[in-house]
Amino acid sequence: MEKFTVLRGKAVPMMRANINTDDIIAAQAMMGKVERIGDRLFTGARYDSDGNERPEFILNQDRYRGSRILVAGANFGCGSSREAAVWALTGYGIRCVIAPSYGEIFHDNSYQNGLLPIILDEATVARIAAAIEGADEPVVTVDLERGEIRLPENGLVRFSIPEERRAALLAGMDELDILLTRGEALNSFQIRDRSERPWIWGA
Amino acid sequence: MPLTLFEKIWNRHVVSEFSDGRALIHIDRHVLQETTSWQAFDALRERGLPVRNPELTHSVIDHSVATHPGRTADSFPPTRDMILAMRRHCQEFGLRLYDIDSDRQGIVHVISPELGIAQPGCTLVCADSHTATSGGLGAWAWGIGTTQVLHVLATQMLLLRKPETMRVTFNGTPGRGVFAKDLILHLIGQHGVATGTGHVVEYAGPAIRALPVEGRLTVCNMSIEFGARAGLIAADDTTFQYLAGREFAPKGAAWDAALPEWRRLPSDDGALYHRELVVDCDAITPLVTWGNSPQDVIAIDGRIPAPDSFAEPxxxxMAERALRYMDLTPGTPIEGTPIDYAFIGSCTNARLSDLQEAASIARGRKVAPGVRALIVPGSTTVKREAEASGLDTIFRDAGFEWRESACSMCVAANGDMVPPGKRSISTTNRNFEGRQGPGSRTHLASPAMVAAAAVTGKITDVRRLLDAGEA
Incomplete structure (x- = not known):
């Protein structure tokens, strides 16, 4: 997993609530091994039926094109379990989402892929969005080491995430590496379980 | 201390605990489908790891396969590579695969209970958000991402924080024309799509107890539309009768060993939940959605709401946007809205009892002119059972298309799609923009309601047809 320490880049406000994983990437756009999956981010809203960019879509506007940070409404990433939603975001270059709440599976998937999903209360998220919209340049710094979001014009917002998630992101550590160190505990569990719950094991 | 059903299952599966409060949880059943597992197999191979417990793993092809009779992996070219990859991966790693032509094939959450893969008190995961369906048997079942598929393939464990618990008690008796689908839609409509977030939801109360297993599976299926990753219902004699004799359910001495443990699983008297909700089923009428979120639910005799009827900005x-997308006018009755498509399928509502409910409406009637109506059975077993009892003839005579089992128009990844601007009434679980195909407009409802709309050509109160009897 790619490390996350300090991220500076354009931030895009998409303040609609309940942006779901089908919005982020439609099922038809994620079938099979997709090269350049970032091109398919927000497929339905971003392109018309001929595949041309819709100028009204915010990421198609020069001010926000190439954003690294997404500021969103509540329950972002609700819906399906498709990890392709996270891959589409990171494939585009977005490494941080700031929202009041998330769909639970999306939230987990984000951490597994080095995408930082910051949770802040609705008023604070709205304030961040307003600061971005009002700035000459919509550029924000997300500093995971200090737990700070630095807004375009000198505003500062603090955030925190669970310590184990923070440590993993800062180190770029995959969860699988932790799991693989616990083989002994797993062996003893399964040996005991085979005798206590033989029906689980097809006996 | 009295424990909840969920806490008992959690405790049973802790392999080890971390000082920060996380725990390694043993996974008893891992079920794979073809659209979310490819990258996990590639990662497993790259790291040179075997599948830790193939005997606890089942795989199926469901999401992307075509549904017309005689289908093959080649029938829908955009997903052909994915189907072939699934075959290759299962062979390479020694996993069972219920392939397109297998008797066991079907939608992953339909076959998990049907084959007895899911059992009371077991942990079951699948990279699909509707995995909670198997909670209807009292399993702790939840959807995971592809990276977690890799974790389970490699270690048969997941690293988790303990979720909070919620109990939703359904009191009263649902009226005529009100089904399990309406119970769960009502809950989501009343409390919204995010209330369940962070919780394992236990559905309880007399109206849940009275449901047959298939109805319980429908209720648990839409836990994710309530925000919850997992929803479950305590197993009871209804559950045990359902499970007995199924292919992967315990037999003989194993059954005798399992049963006492299963009977100890229900929540203890006085067990505490982080949150409790109560639903009065007497007040529920047949329901249908009008917008692009599963919480946009109204009674069949209700009117399309105006955006300013919602307090929250x-x-x-969302309502303003949905009314535009759905092309609906506030204040008009939802009943009578003309439809173009009627879809009966999906892990929510395509089990045998769902097809029976729909057939009881379709019998002796005809699909309305201009409406395309499809039945996609939840599994190949459901399809064969339906055919054995003549349901397929009822549907065919009425003008429904009778298809092979797959996810089909629920996720629109196999070529089955509602065209842009067309209106569909569907037994599925999501009415998102574009869910049934780009530009499609979806209304969610029970199988009987969908059948009623198919034969009348418009959204219709199914109770009118029940009152009319057989046409």
């Missing part, structure tokens, strides 16, 4: 904005 978020809901108001």
């Amino acid at each position: 978020d809901r108001r904005a």
